[in-house]
Amino acid sequence: MPTRRFFSTALLAASLAPAAGEAFADDTASFAAFVKAVKADARKQGISQITLDKAFAGVMPNQKVLERDRHQPEFTMTWSRYRDIVVTDKRLVDGRAAVAANRMLFQQVQQRYGVSTGAVAGIWGIESNFGGGSGSFRVVEALATLAWEGRRASFFRGELMAALKILDHGDIAPAAMLGSYAGAMGQPQFMPTSYLRYAVDFEGHGRRDIWHSKPDVLGSIANYLAESGWKPGQGWGQQVTLPAGMDAQGRDVRKPIADWAKAGVRPVSGTWVGAADTPSALIAPDGADGEAFMVLANFNAIRRYNPSDYYALAVGLIGDQVVA
Numbered sequence: 001m002p003t004r005r006f007f008s009t010a011l012l013a014a015s016l017a018p019a020a021g022e023a024f025a026d027d028t029a030s031f032a033a034f035v036k037a038v039k040a041d042a043r044k045q046g047i048s049q050i051t052l053d054k055a056f057a058g059v060m061p062n063q064k065v066l067e068r069d070r071h072q073p074e075f076t077m078t079w080s081r082y083r084d085i086v087v088t089d090k091r092l093v094d095g096r097a098a099v100a101a102n103r104m105l106f107q108q109v110q111q112r113y114g115v116s117t118g119a120v121a122g123i124w125g126i127e128s129n130f131g132g133g134s135g136s137f138r139v140v141e142a143l144a145t146l147a148w149e150g151r152r153a154s155f156f157r158g159e160l161m162a163a164l165k166i167l168d169h170g171d172i173a174p175a176a177m178l179g180s181y182a183g184a185m186g187q188p189q190f191m192p193t194s195y196l197r198y199a200v201d202f203e204g205h206g207r208r209d210i211w212h213s214k215p216d217v218l219g220s221i222a223n224y225l226a227e228s229g230w231k232p233g234q235g236w237g238q239q240v241t242l243p244a245g246m247d248a249q250g251r252d253v254r255k256p257i258a259d260w261a262k263a264g265v266r267p268v269s270g271t272w273v274g275a276a277d278t279p280s281a282l283i284a285p286d287g288a289d290g291e292a293f294m295v296l297a298n299f300n301a302i303r304r305y306n307p308s309d310y311y312a313l314a315v316g317l318i319g320d321q322v323v324a
Contacts, residue, residue, distance in 0.1 A: 031061050034148040042164050051168040055140045062145045065137060068181040069146060079285035079310055086314045091125055095322030098130040105215060113222040114232030118319025120221045123305060125318050128187040135179040139163050143183040159183050162192035171207045186210030187217040198224040228304035235273040236302060236316040237295035241266045248284035248292050260294060285309055
């Protein structure tokens with residue numbers, strides 16, 4: 001299998017000695033053997049040869065995919081910094097416009113799945129800027145590259161097989177199956193296995209098109225949250241102030257809102273988003289000196305989409321402000 005050193009020097013291949021060219025040929029042969037094995041496995045799972053021929057046409061190891069996977073930034077970001085980057089004025093303006101332009105569709109989605117417009121819009125906004133962009137990598141090529149490279153081979157091979165099943169079903173053509181370098185697809189940025197579980201044909205046109213169909217995009221996000229335990233009619237949470245000397249106790253310590261209120265917790269907005277007996281928890285992502293939030297069960301549903309407190313808070317805050 002290729003190593004980190006091979007990929008870091010591959011861009012210099014044209015100026016290297018013939019031995020480097022021979023090494024590249026060996027890796028190309030290795031990738032071809034890998035694809036052959038994947039095709040054989042896919043045929044055993046009922047995927048047609050026509051689908052496989054189209055899916056792998058022109059597919060080669062993608063250097064940009066490997067560079068991004070190997071050189072992901074490693075740093076610690078505070079919640080306040082993350083909020084400044086993600087919950088921007090432009091995103092809120094764009095979000096209000098997107099919700100206004102699709103108000104009837106959002107209402108239909110909420111009626112079917114019980115998930116609030118704000119939560120769906122918040123995820124849509126973070127994942128693709130309300131449909132403005134969702135990745136330009138060929139999903140099959142990206143997943144094949146990562147599965148072949150071997151660092152997380154089992155995971156990406158499973159995602160690759162799921163992508164081939166999607167293509168075989170006819171939901172999207174190979175050339176239009178675009179996503180991130182890691183294979184997250186379409187406007188909701190679903191991995192292929194998530195697509196198979198949660199994507200819906202809300203538009204009723206016989207395909208689950210999370211790349212181009214707004215009804216399918218919004219319906220699929222809502223279905224994901226509904227299947228993740230979203231409680232209809234309940235919010236995600238809200239920003240609060242804590243009394244002096246009180247520490248947020250984290251997501252695992254749940255109490256009725258009334259109990260927190262008796263302890264001196266107060267909503268920044270002036271009103272509580274849930275009934276007095278609603279189970280809730282307190283989190284302070286930047287510690288005692290930063291912002292504090294009371295979160296409800298739907299906060300955890302959002303975390304099923306992306307297991308990050310920062311992400312779930314940003315979804316909630318964006319959603320609240322674009323539907324206000």
